[in-house]
Amino acid sequence: MKNLITLITITLLAFSINAQEIISSQKARRVKNHKGDGLIYAQEKIYLQKAKHNKINIYKDGSKAGSKNFNKKIGGERTKTVKTIFNSEGITRIYSIEQDMSIELYTQKYTLDYNAIGDPMRFADIQMDPANFFRMEYYAENSEQTGNTLISIHLEYQNAANQLKLFLFDEDYQELNAVQATASTNFSQFEIIASKVLSNDKAVFLVREYEQTTSLYTTTKNIFASNMITFSQEEEPKINKMLPDYSRIIKYTISENISDNKVLIAIQSQLNESESEEQNEETDKNILGVYTYNFKTSELTRKSYPIDAEIKKTRRGIGSIKKVIFDNEGSSYFIFTMTASGGRIDYGAHTIKLDKDGKYIWGTPLVRKDVSDIKYRLTGYLVYVNDQNELEMIFNSKKNVFKKGEYKANDSNGIWFFHKMDVSKKTIPIKATFNSNSGEVEIKRILEKENVNSIAYKNAIETKENGVYYAIHNIGGKTFVSLIDFKRK
CATH class of the missing domain: 2.20.25 (N-terminal domain of TfIIb)
Known part of the structure; x- marks a missing residue:
């Protein structure tokens, strides 16, 4: 009888995993709080998890297949990882080797098992001032659509003006264009705010220059300039000022x-x-x-x-803007979240919609919840536009916000977003769907038939289809990596 019960349990679990939103699934290692061992890439039969000390763990069919190190010596030289790019064909690692007078950039391709394909290829040699060199920072972004890669290098000097070097490379790491900027003073610094590959040969960087001062416990950034730098293979670089309305x-x-x-x-x-x-x-x-x-x-x-009127709609305020996303008709959503100290909690969210001409349509808050930011690390959510052109948010919350199947939230029992893997039955995944025309929100529990307790959103892997992600989640104390279609009704 005991064996029969075990067989029935396994059969039901297998059935529930493949039902409704969960497309495919494999066993996984549990995501532990404070460990940073989230998902970094996944396919149907293989997934990679970040482990300690710059290592990745490789899992096939739910079993560990090996562990590899990100940083290692190549040709006897110590390297630094600039960017690691994951896709269905394998892994591409961009790394640097710092010489006395220059920085050399290399690329190395690997299989998803992290076995090297061929030899490293040097694709850039960047000169620097060794007498005044202090340190450097890298920023890189790869476009899956074009294969092109943006790389910026911020060279910080002592007793000399800092330099910012921006590069756009094609999918074979041939340089399409490059820009160099020198700081206004010997004390100012550069900061890359964001970057994006726009087309096959065009890219944009958001850059600001500032001086930083410290007084007692307060650090102040005196911003000289905020610029949008665009460049392509066909045109000279262009710089446009990005001016805020107020100084803060x-x-x-x-x-x-x-x-x-x-x-x-x-x-x-x-x-x-x-x-x-x-x-x-x-x-x-x-x-x-x-x-x-x-x-x-x-x-x-x-x-x-x-946006003062938007702030008055919420008890806590709207916090800072986190995401901007277009829908299928060219309208845009601006999503704000209020984060507690240390970034440990996101107290709900506030969304503003503009039409394609920039006209304000609506602003809608999600109710906040009071929780201890010491006890929980509660950040993370997914945002996408579904097939009906509605904005949807996926997050975890407490089971007791639902009374008889209806969402009942107030300031003491509302929504909070988080990525912690809570194995208790008190935690459930939730979907909020915003009506495109009115901003009204429908909130419902999801993955109930599959008995999912919680989902690790922070490290979920996007696919090419809106609303479909690979994510680590929990079912009754066991952990899985699954391909999930969240947008299914």
């Missing part, structure tokens, strides 16, 4: 996708105390500035949106 900048971000050859650049800024003394009480103190850049025509336009 909360956040910059660039749209995650492209619509009709356009990207959006959002700058959230706030009136500081010295500025507010010069204004009247009716002056809006919080502004969302939105730049629209058409990379085919090089046209750049700008609009400003007061």
